[in-house]
Amino acid sequence: PGAPEALTRTGARVLTPEYASPEQIEGEPVGRASDVYQLGLLAFELLAGRRPFVREGVSPLTYQRQIVEQAPPLPSRVARQTAMPTADRETTPAARARALSGELDSIILKALEKAPERRYSSAEALELDLKNYRSGLPVSASAGRALYRMRKFVARHRLAVAAGGLIAALLVAYAGTVTLQARRIAAERDIARLETAKAREIAGFMQELFEYASPAVSQGQELSIRDMVDRGAEQLEGRLTDQPRLKAAMLDNLGSIYVSLGEYEAALARYEQSMALRADLDGPGHISTADTLQGLARARRGAGQFQQAISDLENVLAIRRREYGEDDLSLATVYHELGETHSELRQNDIAAGYHERALELRRRHLPADHLDLILSLSDYAVVLARQGRDDEAETLYRQALEVLEQRLGPAHPRTVTTLRNLAVHESSMDRPHEAERLLREVLRREQMIYDGDHPKMAWTLGFLAKSAIDLGDFERAEAHWREAVRVLSATLPARHLHTAGATHELAKILLENGKVEEACERFAWSLAIRLEQRGGAYRQTNESRLHLGRCKAQMGEYVAARQLLVEAEPHLEGTRSADLLADSLAGLPE
Numbered sequence: 001p002g003a004p005e006a007l008t009r010t011g012a013r014v015l016t017p018e019y020a021s022p023e024q025i026e027g028e029p030v031g032r033a034s035d036v037y038q039l040g041l042l043a044f045e046l047l048a049g050r051r052p053f054v055r056e057g058v059s060p061l062t063y064q065r066q067i068v069e070q071a072p073p074l075p076s077r078v079a080r081q082t083a084m085p086t087a088d089r090e091t092t093p094a095a096r097a098r099a100l101s102g103e104l105d106s107i108i109l110k111a112l113e114k115a116p117e118r119r120y121s122s123a124e125a126l127e128l129d130l131k132n133y134r135s136g137l138p139v140s141a142s143a144g145r146a147l148y149r150m151r152k153f154v155a156r157h158r159l160a161v162a163a164g165g166l167i168a169a170l171l172v173a174y175a176g177t178v179t180l181q182a183r184r185i186a187a188e189r190d191i192a193r194l195e196t197a198k199a200r201e202i203a204g205f206m207q208e209l210f211e212y213a214s215p216a217v218s219q220g221q222e223l224s225i226r227d228m229v230d231r232g233a234e235q236l237e238g239r240l241t242d243q244p245r246l247k248a249a250m251l252d253n254l255g256s257i258y259v260s261l262g263e264y265e266a267a268l269a270r271y272e273q274s275m276a277l278r279a280d281l282d283g284p285g286h287i288s289t290a291d292t293l294q295g296l297a298r299a300r301r302g303a304g305q306f307q308q309a310i311s312d313l314e315n316v317l318a319i320r321r322r323e324y325g326e327d328d329l330s331l332a333t334v335y336h337e338l339g340e341t342h343s344e345l346r347q348n349d350i351a352a353g354y355h356e357r358a359l360e361l362r363r364r365h366l367p368a369d370h371l372d373l374i375l376s377l378s379d380y381a382v383v384l385a386r387q388g389r390d391d392e393a394e395t396l397y398r399q400a401l402e403v404l405e406q407r408l409g410p411a412h413p414r415t416v417t418t419l420r421n422l423a424v425h426e427s428s429m430d431r432p433h434e435a436e437r438l439l440r441e442v443l444r445r446e447q448m449i450y451d452g453d454h455p456k457m458a459w460t461l462g463f464l465a466k467s468a469i470d471l472g473d474f475e476r477a478e479a480h481w482r483e484a485v486r487v488l489s490a491t492l493p494a495r496h497l498h499t500a501g502a503t504h505e506l507a508k509i510l511l512e513n514g515k516v517e518e519a520c521e522r523f524a525w526s527l528a529i530r531l532e533q534r535g536g537a538y539r540q541t542n543e544s545r546l547h548l549g550r551c552k553a554q555m556g557e558y559v560a561a562r563q564l565l566v567e568a569e570p571h572l573e574g575t576r577s578a579d580l581l582a583d584s585l586a587g588l589p590e
Contacts, residue, residue: 033116040111048078248277264302271296332361348386355380397422432470458487481506500529523548542568
């Protein structure tokens with residue numbers, strides 16, 4: 001479809017929709033003005049805590065119209081309403097908003113003008129404004145305002161102006177009031193100084209990103225958002241050594257951006273640096289570490305490090321319980337993420353317990369149609385289905401889907417995820433035709449939503465392959481699994497467990513279709529990843545051993561086949577694969 005494609009493709013550039021400029025969405029030619037816009041978005045997110053337009057809760061077409069037609073809000077206004085990704089208590093939203101209001105608001109909004117010709121004409125022009133801001137000089141984005149220039153004069157000639165105002169101040173000041181409020185004023189001053197320092201540091205960070213994006217430095221190369229964020233992360237390495245709290249906050253922001261880009265290894269590096277700084281400052285169990293640790297857990301889960309993610313989330317849970325008590329709504333997010341991570345490991349009983357706690361808290365604190373509550377229902381249904389509680393699961397799926405269709409629309413990622421889960425449930429209930437119909441609809445919607453390949457599309461392809469097998473079409477199943485492996489290889493870190501799992505499933509179909517040599521190669525690759533990531537006792541490692549052993553037997557390599565099957569035998573005892581393993585061993589020649 002034309003509109004979603006325009007959202008993500010402009011000329012030769014492919015970009016995530018969240019960082020697309022208005023002209024990219026409109027399919028118009030792009031140039032340096034689009035780079036200015038994209039870096040303006042990054043600056044907005046770093047300073048205010050989120051991007052100017054929120055994709056959650058709106059359809060892709062509505063999100064597209066916002067970017068093209070809707071004026072972005074003031075960064076200072078968003079900062080006042082947004083919780084930053086850090087649990088530090090030394091700053092407040094109001095202080096952050098005051099630090100951004102004025103010049104930084106003007107600079108960022110000029111970079112985000114809808115019309116390319118109204119933005120900064122070049123990276124050098126933006127760089128100059130950022131330099132002027134950091135030096136206390138007038139910026140061109142605020143030019144032409146007499147009151148503004150007078151304020152800048154006052155800021156640069158503070159002593160002379162203060163001398164004239166001091167007499168008037170003394171006439172109206174009360175010594176008692178000054179004494180009473182001294183501590184409050186000092187505390188507010190310290191908060192304001194920290195937020196101002198943070199704003200100036202991020203301005204410097206963005207200034208250097210623009211220097212990197214300028215033709216003189218980039219030498220005419222096309223620069224992606226990832227390229228520029230990587231450059232900024234490198235520049236941050238040697239900075240702020242004397243301001244560890246500020247550096248930790250900026251590392252948290254970078255980690256959050258990397259997670260949103262799906263760059264989990266890069267996110268891990270930033271969160272780990274931030275955790276080290278915060279542990280040195282306050283100790284590892286301090287409340288200031290909780291949000292950073294939760295961000296780290298999200299990055300770990302994305303990178304397939306599930307056990308470490310669980311350990312991090314359990315620590316977050318302990319910290320928040322100690323600080324806020326058992327009934328705080330923030331615990332629901334931690335319970336939910338623990339449930340999802342245990343679900344990844346197929347630890348369904350444990351996952352169900354955490355999802356039930358999240359649901360209980362959200363039902364107490366949230367209205368019945370609140371999205372967080374509805375999404376909890378959908379995720380809990382997945383676990384119920386794995387426990388064999390099919391009727392309960394289907395009821396929750398359909399209840400969640402009805403609300404999501406109404407609230408978010410049919411093409412929203414969360415609606416599509418719930419539709420996929422319902423389709424998988426239909427497959428498990430031996431309704432392959434209905435499952436395939438729903439899954440094709442899921443894939444159609446995902447192609448509208450995502451920027452090119454996405455791991456969720458691979459999951460849908462895998463489920464389509466299962467439906468094809470249920471319908472007896474093994475050639476179609478092979479085609480689906482090949483495409484799923486390609487998508488995962490393109491979107492996940494190298495040697496990822498999810499890619500190993502999809503490769504294992506492809507190899508099983510290849511073996512069924514008589515392509516024995518390729519099947520053996522695929523099984524061997526999957527086994528190597530599972531051994532490396534999970535070790536020899538992991539059930540799925542031994543599934544790979546079993547099927548590689550069967551494959552080797554068909555190749556006539558009986559010694560290698562027996563060794564693999566014997567290694568797998570004690571680990572698959574009592575599983576659904578035990579009979580297949582016994583038959584495979586019995587079929588080997590003596």
